[in-house]
Amino acid sequence: MSTINFILNGKPATAETGNTILDAARAAGYSIPTFCHREDLKPFASCFVCAVEVEGRRTLVPSCSTEVLEGMVVNTENERVKRARKTCLDLLLSDHVGDCQGPCMTSCPAGIDIPGFINHIAEGRDREALELIKNNMPLAGCLGRVCTRPCEDACRRQLVEDPIAICQLKRFAADQAEENSWDMVPEQLPSTGKKVAVVGAGPAGLSAAYYLQMFGVDCTVFDAHEAPGGMIRYGIPSYRLPRNVIDQEVEIIEKLGARFEYNTVLGKDITFPQLQRKYDAVFLGIGAQKASGMRTPGEELEGVRSGIEFLGAVSRNESLPIGNRVVVVGGGNTAIDAARTALRLGAERVTILYRRAREQMPAWNEEIEDALKEGVMLETLAAPIRIEKSKNGLALTCIRMELGKPDASGRRSPLPIEGSEYTIEVDEIIAAIGQNIDSSMLLDLEVTSWGSIVADEQTGQTKMKNVFAGGDCVTGADIAVNAVAAGRRAAFSIKQFLQGEPVVGDPKMYNHSMGKLDEVPPAVFEQFNPQERTAMPRLAPKQRAGGFDEVEVGFTPEQARSEAARCMECGCRDAHECALRDFATRFGASAERFTGDKRTYRRDDSHAVLVYEEHKCIQCGCCVRACDELLKSPCLGFAGRGFEARVKPALDRRLALINDEELPKVAEYCPVGALTLKTDAVATLKPGAFLTSKGEL
Amino acid sequence: MSSFGTITAVLDFAIKREQEAIDFYGSLAGQATNPSLKKVFLSFAKEEQGHKEKLLAVKSNKSILVDKTEVADLKISDYLVSVDPQNVMSFQDALVVAIKREKAAMELYTVMSKRVEDPALRDLFKKLAHEESAHKTRFETMYEEHFLPEN
Numbered sequence: 117m118s119t120i121n122f123i124l125n126g127k128p129a130t131a132e133t134g135n136t137i138l139d140a141a142r143a144a145g146y147s148i149p150t151f152c153h154r155e156d157l158k159p160f161a162s163c164f165v166c167a168v169e170v171e172g173r174r175t176l177v178p179s180c181s182t183e184v185l186e187g188m189v190v191n192t193e194n195e196r197v198k199r200a201r202k203t204c205l206d207l208l209l210s211d212h213v214g215d216c217q218g219p220c221m222t223s224c225p226a227g228i229d230i231p232g233f234i235n236h237i238a239e240g241r242d243r244e245a246l247e248l249i250k251n252n253m254p255l256a257g258c259l260g261r262v263c264t265r266p267c268e269d270a271c272r273r274q275l276v277e278d279p280i281a282i283c284q285l286k287r288f289a290a291d292q293a294e295e296n297s298w299d300m301v302p303e304q305l306p307s308t309g310k311k312v313a314v315v316g317a318g319p320a321g322l323s324a325a326y327y328l329q330m331f332g333v334d335c336t337v338f339d340a341h342e343a344p345g346g347m348i349r350y351g352i353p354s355y356r357l358p359r360n361v362i363d364q365e366v367e368i369i370e371k372l373g374a375r376f377e378y379n380t381v382l383g384k385d386i387t388f389p390q391l392q393r394k395y396d397a398v399f400l401g402i403g404a405q406k407a408s409g410m411r412t413p414g415e416e417l418e419g420v421r422s423g424i425e426f427l428g429a430v431s432r433n434e435s436l437p438i439g440n441r442v443v444v445v446g447g448g449n450t451a452i453d454a455a456r457t458a459l460r461l462g463a464e465r466v467t468i469l470y471r472r473a474r475e476q477m478p479a480w481n482e483e484i485e486d487a488l489k490e491g492v493m494l495e496t497l498a499a500p501i502r503i504e505k506s507k508n509g510l511a512l513t514c515i516r517m518e519l520g521k522p523d524a525s526g527r528r529s530p531l532p533i534e535g536s537e538y539t540i541e542v543d544e545i546i547a548a549i550g551q552n553i554d555s556s557m558l559l560d561l562e563v564t565s566w567g568s569i570v571a572d573e574q575t576g577q578t579k580m581k582n583v584f585a586g587g588d589c590v591t592g593a594d595i596a597v598n599a600v601a602a603g604r605r606a607a608f609s610i611k612q613f614l615q616g617e618p619v620v621g622d623p624k625m626y627n628h629s630m631g632k633l634d635e636v637p638p639a640v641f642e643q644f645n646p647q648e649r650t651a652m653p654r655l656a657p658k659q660r661a662g663g664f665d666e667v668e669v670g671f672t673p674e675q676a677r678s679e680a681a682r683c684m685e686c687g688c689r690d691a692h693e694c695a696l697r698d699f700a701t702r703f704g705a706s707a708e709r710f711t712g713d714k715r716t717y718r719r720d721d722s723h724a725v726l727v728y729e730e731h732k733c734i735q736c737g738c739c740v741r742a743c744d745e746l747l748k749s750p751c752l753g754f755a756g757r758g759f760e761a762r763v764k765p766a767l768d769r770r771l772a773l774i775n776d777e778e779l780p781k782v783a784e785y786c787p788v789g790a791l792t793l794k795t796d797a798v799a800t801l802k803p804g805a806f807l808t809s810k811g812e813l
Numbered sequence: 814m815s816s817f818g819t820i821t822a823v824l825d826f827a828i829k830r831e832q833e834a835i836d837f838y839g840s841l842a843g844q845a846t847n848p849s850l851k852k853v854f855l856s857f858a859k860e861e862q863g864h865k866e867k868l869l870a871v872k873s874n875k876s877i878l879v880d881k882t883e884v885a886d887l888k889i890s891d892y893l894v895s896v897d898p899q900n901v902m903s904f905q906d907a908l909v910v911a912i913k914r915e916k917a918a919m920e921l922y923t924v925m926s927k928r929v930e931d932p933a934l935r936d937l938f939k940k941l942a943h944e945e946s947a948h949k950t951r952f953e954t955m956y957e958e959h960f961l962p963e964n
Contacts, residue, residue: 409905412892413894448962499964523885529885529954549963549964560848565904566959567904
């Protein structure tokens with residue numbers, strides 16, 4: 117065997133006679149993607165994703181089956197090669213049918229592995245479920261109670277009957293930690309010696325601190341309040357989120373080594389420039405806690421306060437004189453929380469006044485229903501215009517509204533009806549019409565006109581490179597799960613910044629999807645029989661009045677298992693190993709570039725061990741060749757020609773009828789998720805926060 | 814009304830008012846210590862600059878004013894407490910000032926349209942009132958989005 121000299125990517129290289137370009141390039145440390153090439157199988161050269169450029173040849177050549185020759189000039193990484201690989205991947209994706217991750221997971225802002233943790237619960241592995249959740253969501257118990265559940269809106273099970281109770285299952289997993297006194301402090305990387313100031317102990321700041329501590333970064337968390345939680349403590353009543361749940365989850369962050377300095381106001385007790393000087397980086401999660409004023413005449417009178425002020429005072433156990441007649445202005449969750457809290461404090465008549473129609477209320481429908489059941493009254497299409505002192509309290513003058521014509525965005529603004537003013541007598545008015553951001557203490561940091569911090573959406577980095585921000589102070593008042601997600605993304609970015617790496621946040625993998633609810637092939641649902649969603653036990657409305665006991669009491673393990681068993685496990689068993697997904701991410705491929713017929717959804721799970729999903733096959737032929745060359749058995753073969761060619765079990769039978777004990781071995785040869793083992797549960801194989809031995813998350 | 818004998822005189826008056834608005838917001842931006850407020854005032858000054866340019870284009874016959882497009886009057890300004898422009902502390906305050914100014918301008922042109930005899934001038938005043946009403950609605954919509962999201 118003699119040595120061949122050739123040029124590889126502009127540099128002299130050597131290879132043995134008979135080596136393919138693929139072997140030689142890999143030996144020289146270059147990564148070349150391929151689907152159909154396997155060391156133990158004969159070259160097949162069908163996928164063409166390993167294409168390289170050989171100077172002097174008109175077309176690109178498959179590196180897996182082209183021998184290196186003396187003096188050859190080979191390029192494996194130039195733009196032409198990358199473009200060709202991308203085109204090849206675009207074509208493969210264009211008719212691919214399947215999901216990398218289920219729609220629940222892709223619609224969760226925090227990216228929790230939902231099918232994965234639900235599978236753990238279904239099979240009784242509650243601790244594993246919680247560990248998996250905590251890879252993305254350190255506040256599982258809190259968010260398990262207060263999340264607005266975008267995941268459930270996307271859940272495909274609703275096409276059978278109802279979405280899975282994902283959020284309540286998440287809470288169940290978190291409840292088990294307390295129930296069983298589990299130590300849920302995750303492993304940490306060795307200390308980096310770096311220090312970060314986290315401003316704000318709300319969902320964003322807590323999340324950032326949790327992951328930064330795991331990355332070996334020392335955090336000091338500053339907060340203006342006397343206790344942690346931010347809006348989830350001071351904006352959400354304890355009957356929805358008991359305070360010990362917040363405390364327990366924060367305790368884990370303390371055990372990870374974060375220091376908390378409460379009653380510390382940015383701009384007063386500490387300044388922004390001081391933090392920048394003293395710490396290697398700063399994370400701002402200061403929230404949007406300044407209540408918007410109504411700007412109604414009389415707003416300054418005693419007996420009028422904001423929803424945030426009211427809920428905050430109740431949270432701090434301040435004694436509040438609450439009158440008998442309370443009006444809450446606004447239609448968001450804060451308004452509902454304030455109204456239900458006022459009832460619990462003993463108000464006799466609580467009315468929510470909302471300028472628009474009921475359907476336009478931003479509050480969560482379930483919460484509105486609960487408020488009504490508890491006795492809160494709802495007055496829609498009415499707005500306050502004047503408040504005056506009256507003999508026995510306050511005289512609140514309101515005006516009736518009607519919805520105007522839809523504007524360009526289709527939104528119908530409420531317009532006052534002239535002459536429809538009316539006045540009611542009340543004792544207390546709570547204005548919960550929105551919150552905004554006070555960023556005046558941030559000096560030279562770039563903010564928008566309404567005070568929100570300008571930060572990169574993917575990384576949370578601001579124009580000041582050592583300052584990161586996330587949560588409500590960037591987005592405006594928003595749902596808690598978005599803040600937790602932003603804190604986590606920023607932790608990844610800060611770690612990268614501190615290590616001098618490019619700041620990219622937590623990069624997203626390519627995700628293939630079967631589409632929106634109405635685009636999913638009906639065959640997907642055929643195997644599922646309707647089974648009612650498990651309702652979480654709740655206190656009866658009568659039991660709730662006058663107290664702050666938690667309304668939702670939690671699933672029993674039996675209820676949780678039965679609910680988890682409803683999960684259809686959307687998503688791919690191979691999502692973390694799939695070569696198609698990996699290459700699509702690396703080469704920026706897209707399923708949208710080429711349009712045309714998609715493959716037919718055809719799932720064969722008749723086999724005891726294997727599942728074959730023909731709609732995911734990319735025709736690389738690895739399985740067919742493995743059967744032929746290694747098993748010496750024609751179990752699988754190609755049927756049809758050209759675009760119609762499909763890998764089929766021999767004689768087009770069901771897999772269960774293939775009588776070959778070794779057949780399951782072939783699953784390992786499938787580079788995508790077309791042929792998988794039933795033991796590979798959907799999406800639970802990802803290394804995570806509790807598996808940090810590789811030094812990565 | 815003698816000073817408004819001609820179309821040009823009316824347009825000059827309206828252009829002067831827009832310039833005053835540009836200067837007004839420019840000076841508030843100069844005084845603002847809060848960077849986000851400075852930004853707000855500069856953006857308002859820019860809006861007014863756009864209005865002025867539109868009127869200049871009308872004056873040089875490069876453009877015409879129309880009052881056929883429908884403008885929804887959200888009437889938010891009718892029920893808001895006024896803010897002293899020298900005491901603006903927030904974006905919300907700034908928007909209240911801007912909405913009230915546009916409202917005053919709209920009312921001024923409406924009154925004028927009723928007082929003049931000349932149909933051409935009456936028509937021009939009506940169109941100017943319509944313009945100001947559109948500006949008011951733009952600010953009111955901003956106010957709704959940012960400060961009445963849950964109301």
